[in-house]
Amino acid sequence: MTSAPGLIAVVAVTVATLAIGMWGLRFSRTTSDFFVASRSVRPGLNASAIGGEYLSAASFLGVAGLVLIFGADMMWYPVGWTAGYLMLLVLIAAPLRRSGAYTLPDFAEARLGSPLARATCSVLVVAIGWLYLLPQFQGAGLTLEAAIGAPRWAGALVVGAIVLVNVLTGGMRSVTFVQAFQYWLKLSAMLIPAAILLVVWLDDGAPRPAAGGDTNWSFPVADGGAPGLYLTYSLILATFLGTMGLPHVVVRFYTNPDGSAARRTTVVVLALLGLFYVLPPIYAALGRVYAGSADSEVMVLELPGLMVDGFAGNVLTGIVTAGAFAAFLSTSSGLTIAVAGVLAQDAVGRARPNGVTAFRISAVLAVLVPCAMALAAPDLGIARAVGLAFAVAASTFCPLLVLGIWWRGLTDIGAVAGLLTGFAGSAVGVWYAMFPPEIDGWPHALLSQPAAWSVPLAFATMILLSRATPGRRPATVNQFMVRLHTPETVVLDRG
Known part of the structure; x- marks a missing residue:
């Protein structure tokens, strides 16, 4: 049955998103505007935008559901997702911006001087992006089904259409x-209802949250x-190191001046994420008391x-629905x-030299494929699917970026072999999640x-x-490493 508050929330977020996007169109004229916002986004705005795109369906819906069902050890998801930015700050934020690249494949080719490394990175960016988009579209379907009674397929189509327009x-x-606005909308949509619900819980004398079944809800591991x-340790490793390999995260650092x-942006992001992730456990704890056997995903x-x-209650439901819908749109x-x-x-642009036209055609492809996957694929858990995307990113782009930035000995042969090895290993987890065999114990742990x-x-x-293969080391590696690690103030002083 259609819920009026849910419908109003979805329409309001859609209208606001499109209006802000159209307003931003006034500033988008060049190819550089479309790819990296002409590298002119200041830290405060960029941090809000990163928070907007990073807090996905898994953060808004999945974390609370996992903690509700499996207990406090699931808090490693938000801890890892936040700490990943600390690793990014320390290891790659500033050097990556100084590389002058537009994309991860650009960085690989500039660092290694290898078209093969570039092509390999291009395929991996698309694979990780589509794997991460899949749970966004699935989550949108769940939200519209729960909020307004729409069929589950409608969510993927609606979100895909709005994203394409922007x-x-x-x-x-x-x-x-758009993403900066959506971060603050998501924070408000979690914070305001949480504050009111806590007051309700304290006022009605309901019992404290307790463990359910055989789950020990109080202690990690x-x-x-x-x-x-x-x-647990594998999840921590994936989330700590996967952040720096996520294409949609990395590309935002190319937009800093x-x-x-880039470093200041990362520090602000850490604060914004820490503020948000205080809230999902509150919903999980209250869900232990009031939700019972409710579907954890919604x-x-x-x-x-x-x-x-x-x-x-209807108003609060509408507020939370607005935040959830914004989560799918921004990510x-x-x-x-x-x-x-x-x-x-690396694909469309080779046939069509016009940069903006190639970008627009590519955007349609970027949305249509995962949208079709969301309609046809098995129904993965939202947080689980995002966790797998982190595992793939940690196993591929994290080694490339860390070694490419900090070790001049990296060669194209080593990089490509490592990328393929990491992808093959982490893809096992994707396969296992989609087509799980009947196994348990250590085989289950290693594969999942x-x-x-x-x-x-x-x-x-x-x-x-x-x-x-030391002979494959690029002749320009020393100059490139100096470029990565020389602060802009030093360059200006010498100029």
Whole structure:
């Protein structure tokens, strides 16, 4: 049955998103505007935009649902997603901006002087982007089904259409304003209902949240023995290192004016994410008391109606629905920009030299493929699917960026072999999640969360094969390394 507050929320977010995107169109005129907003986005705005695109369906709906069902050990998801920016700040934020690249394939080719490395990175960017887009479209279907009674397929189509309108009209410049707005909308949509629901809980004398079934809800890594401990550490590794390899995250740092701005942006992002991730556990704890056997994926949407009756409950439900819908839109926009940028440069753009036209064609492809996958693929858990995207990113682009920035010995042969090895290893987890066999114990742990072995394997492959092929080291590597690690203030002083 259609819910009026849910419908109003969805329409309001859609109208606001399109209006801000159209306003941003006034500033989007050049190819550089479409790809990297002409590298002129200041840290405050960029941090809000990164927060907007990073807080996806998994953050808004998935974390609370996982903590509700499996307990406090699932808090490693938001801890890892936040700490990933600390790793990014320390290791790659400023040097990556100084590289002057538009995309990850640009960086690979500039660092390694290899078209093969560029092509490999291009394929991986598209693969990771589509894997990450899949749960966004699935989550949109769940939200519209729960909020307004729409068929599940409608969510993917609606979100895909809105994202395409924004991306096609203004590219990165326009999407930056949209995503910054959507971060603050998502924060408000979680914070305001959470504050009211906590007051309701304290006022009605309901019991404290308690464990359900055999789950020990209070202690991380409480059960499962050695395989359970492995799963936790593997998840931590994937989330800590996967952030720096996500194409839609990395591309935002190309929009900063310089390396110093990239670092300041990352510090602000850490604060914004930390503020947001305080809230999902509150919904999970209240869900233990009020939601019972509610569907964990949509518990955040249903909780206000379960705790507050009448008009007030409907209003709170509408607010939360608005935030959830914004989560799908903002993350999908960032991923579409990242995938479209690569397709435009390395596929469509080779046939059509016009940069803006190639970008727009590529954006359509970037949305249509994962949208079709969301309609046809098995129904993965939202947070689980995003976790797999992090595992793939941690096993591929993380080794490339860390070694490419900090070790002059990296060669194209080593890099390509490491990328393929890491992708093959982490892809095992994707396959296992989509077509799970009947196994348990250590085989289940190793296959379901491969980052703990696929990331070291990728690093080792890159290092060993690079040492075996020192003659493949680019002649320009020393100059490029100086460029990566020389602050802009030093360059200006010398000029």
